[in-house]
Amino acid sequence: MAVCSELERLQHVEPSRFVSFSFPNPLLHDASNPYGDDAGFLRVAVLDSPLHPAPPSPRTAAMLVPAGRHRDWIFSTRAGHLHLLLSSQSQCQLSRLILIGPELSVPSPRVVSCAARPDPDPAHGRLLPLLLALCPRAAFGDNAIPDVPLLSFQDDLLRLTPVRIVTGPVVGEMLVEDVVIDCTPHPIELRRRLRFKRMPFLVQTQVRLVRQSSPGNSSLLEALDDVPGSSLQPEVGVELVQxxxxxxxxxxxxxxxxxxxxxxxxxxxxxxxxxxxxxxxxxxxxxxxxxxxxxxxxxxxxxxxxxxxxxxxxxxxxxxxxxxxxxxxxxxxxxxxxxxxxxxxxxxxxxxxxxxxxxxxxxxxxxxxxxxxxxxxxxxxxxxxxxxxxxxxxxxxxxxxxxxxxxxxxxxxxxxxxxxxxxxxxxxxxxxxxxxxxxxxxxxxxxxxxxxxxxxxxxxx
CATH class of the missing domain: 3.40.50.150 (Vaccinia Virus protein VP39)
Known part of the structure; x- marks a missing residue:
């Protein structure tokens, strides 16, 4: 009944409207499931663009939240969702973006490997009935079935782990995290970053992390498996990396x-x-x-x-x-x-x-x-x-x-x-x-x- 109520509201585009709900996982026990069989329900979040009134035939796209990152503010907050929608406008003028991932109550691993999924994703076919149900009614003009592409999310992260979450009286919640960055064609780097929840996509600060020894790339990839901050020190006063x-x-x-x-x-x-x-x-x-x-x-x-x-x-x-x-x-x-x-x-x-x-x-x-x-x-x-x-x-x-x-x-x-x-x-x-x-x-x-x-x-x- 809750889903039916949400669907009723989503028949029309309303600028800046944001809703989310749980839905039985149609990818369960399927090879295309990126989240494992513990995710019996998915969190479905829908955001309508704030930029302009919906065109006569509004466009909808969807994105699968990368495995292990569903609790990241980029994918779990309205602010992060909004940035994803706006940054997708260069590919197509979207009126609505749907994010699909595990429920936020599902724990994330302490160290997340950020391997990119293949594109196009085989999960698209199993999700298509849900995606079509979430399209606004105007998208079905002339009895045509709208195309709902499954967008991919890619960044330069290879691994990440949170170090500390604190709350300040002015900026609110902030996250210190250690990440391994793909710096192709240069060697990978280990960095520490600071992000604010109110602007989760914006990296406020990042610095290189150095260790007492001089490990190779394989050791850098494994460095985050240690207790965060135990053997890593920020490199300051030298070349800026931001x-x-x-x-x-x-x-x-x-x-x-x-x-x-x-x-x-x-x-x-x-x-x-x-x-x-x-x-x-x-x-x-x-x-x-x-x-x-x-x-x-x-x-x-x-x-x-x-x-x-x-x-x-x-x-x-x-x-x-x-x-x-x-x-x-x-x-x-x-x-x-x-x-x-x-x-x-x-x-x-x-x-x-x-x-x-x-x-x-x-x-x-x-x-x-x-x-x-x-x-x-x-x-x-x-x-x-x-x-x-x-x-x-x-x-x-x-x-x-x-x-x-x-x-x-x-x-x-x-x-x-x-x-x-x-x-x-x-x-x-x-x-x-x-x-x-x-x-x-x-x-x-x-x-x-x-x-x-x-x-x-x-x-x-």
Missing amino acids: PYLQAMAAGLAVIAPSLDESVRSGAKPRCLCAGIGGGALLMSIRMGLHFDVLGVEADDVVLDVARNHFGLVEDEFLQVRVGDAIQMIRELALRGEPDMNFSAIMVDLDSSDAICGISAPPLEMTQESILLAARTILHRNGTFILNVIPPAADGSLYKGMIYVLRQVFSELYEIDVGNGENVVLVATVSPVETILADSSGSIQMELRKLAGDFLEHIRRI
Whole structure:
């Protein structure tokens, strides 16, 4: 009866509607069953797209949750489901995405092997009656049977294991997990990652993990079988592994001559980091570039995670404060203290009120008054570096952000991270004559170690 009630509601597409229910497993005792015979019931979750009204013939697709990952926030939360739907829009304009996997009460193995299933999946035929029953009535126009493709999910994970789940007063639940990453054509790597439940697809921080010995690839694949964290240590202060953090560090290249001049005069360049996460960017700027770094993080539990699991170490030249970074920028600008003359402000803040998927930064951060305050506390040759994830539902917001930055700063640069999501904007207080003119400068050389090829991706806009 419960299923019939849900089916009645699902005859029409309603933007952003999300429902889930249990259903007897039609794959039970079948060779195509990826979940084992213990999963007598499946969790079926249905989400309608928030982006636009349903077309006359709405399209529906489905996805089997990868074995062992059904309790992962990517597949078990509405936020993760929404991201899967939106990221599938490049393949087809979906009005509805159905996720099918074990019930959430079924335990996951401590260490999950993330082997990809063959595509097309032989389970499709056995699931087709259920999938057709979940299609909106309008999809059956002219008595045609709609095509309901079974999409595949693939990422670069080979193995993963959770290390710790904690809850912060600002960001909510967060997960520290150790993963083995496929870095083809380079060797596989063992990394530690931080994710927030409210944005489960967004990796907030990741760092390489190293062991005392130097094992081969086979040992790396088996490393997660040990007690999490028992023999693994985060590698900090060296090359960043998070692409968008590499791009943010590369943004400093636009003021590299000024930074080198400060170093030669005996002054340490100062950097304000709004948003800390696991602290990888702060540690790299402190240790690799020898900056004086001030980090601001709204959630004290995030800071504890960064210290205990990601190698964040505070000292004379790396200090952190708990508070609202945007409000702190306002207060620093009002006080006008001479020692708040920053060479760079780097903003890595997520929007906590994103309705249609992941977005960054918060809209407040792009208000002209805040940008003027940021410019006030920057050095005359300083730069403002902003991590941006434009909302999928409104491309005009990104254009508006660029417009406001142009009104406040002298020049504007863009770095496309290349992951289909992040763009880094770099704004300068004063005009910049050239970029990368002096590749022999000490800052430039260190930036190449931290940011890799992203120095060549900077373009003026």
